[in-house]
Amino acid sequence: MFGRTAAQLVREVNNDDQHIRRFNYDLFDKVIAEIQEHFQQVTTIMEKGQEENEDGQITSVDENYNGAVIHHQSILRNKRCLLAYMYHRANRLQRLRWQLGAVLPEDVKGLLHPSEKEFVKSYSEALSSYMTKLDIDLTVDITPPKDPYIQVRVLDNIGEVLLGDQSTSLVRNSIHFVKRSEAETLISQGLLEEFTG
Numbered sequence: 001m002f003g004r005t006a007a008q009l010v011r012e013v014n015n016d017d018q019h020i021r022r023f024n025y026d027l028f029d030k031v032i033a034e035i036q037e038h039f040q041q042v043t044t045i046m047e048k049g050q051e052e053n054e055d056g057q058i059t060s061v062d063e064n065y066n067g068a069v070i071h072h073q074s075i076l077r078n079k080r081c082l083l084a085y086m087y088h089r090a091n092r093l094q095r096l097r098w099q100l101g102a103v104l105p106e107d108v109k110g111l112l113h114p115s116e117k118e119f120v121k122s123y124s125e126a127l128s129s130y131m132t133k134l135d136i137d138l139t140v141d142i143t144p145p146k147d148p149y150i151q152v153r154v155l156d157n158i159g160e161v162l163l164g165d166q167s168t169s170l171v172r173n174s175i176h177f178v179k180r181s182e183a184e185t186l187i188s189q190g191l192l193e194e195f196t197g
Contacts, residue, residue, distance in 0.1 A: 004040075010118065013088045020092045023113040028082070035078050038071040045071070056124040093120050094186050098139060106124045116137030151195040158191055 009027045065094055091156040095118060096104060100126045109117060132165055158170035163182050170176070186192040 001068075002034075003077050003081070005034060008079045009085050010081050013085050020089065020096070020108065020111055022111045023089070023116065025113075028085070029079050031082055035075050038075045038078070038110055041071045042068050042075070048099060049153040089168055090119060094123060096120075097124055097127065100140065149177055150183060151177050152183050152187070152192040155193055156191055156193070158186075161186075 005027055009024060009031060012021065012024060045064045049064055049068075058111075091175075094110075096108065097120065100108075104120060112120070116182070127138075138152055150176070154170045154174045154176070157172045160167050161170050163178050168176065168178075170191075183192055183194075187194065
């Protein structure tokens, strides 16, 4: 049946969303071989149709036309499956780059096709270049904070502090609603703690 091998390849990549499996050379090559077989069939059918037309026969619809369409659609379906397989793997590799950093572990590299290794290298270089130009490391805190404002409890008498555009008195055990970015330095110094209750 046409397309079963390609569908199996897509099922394989969709079965495991979290991990990347070894590149399936066998199925990939079988799908390419099937595409080449379909192409040969289309070429043969089209050549046969051209020979009949040169003999002077005028037919409104060639009886071989349907066969050529089936083979052509099979080629397109197989190509879509191959592209879906590569697309999903590329997305996983991008996620791994963000999670693990610029250098992938050797056990992951062993699962990749040479073109995927080149993709990871190029993607990593492009991302590094972008971060260098912005002078920001985007991989430090991938998950954004829940809220730009937080409640904090004062652990020690600090006195008057300028938070934002106003002066605030930070007295021991008082609770304040402030911007996270303004409170982070005081939290790291041990003067404030995030109040969750």
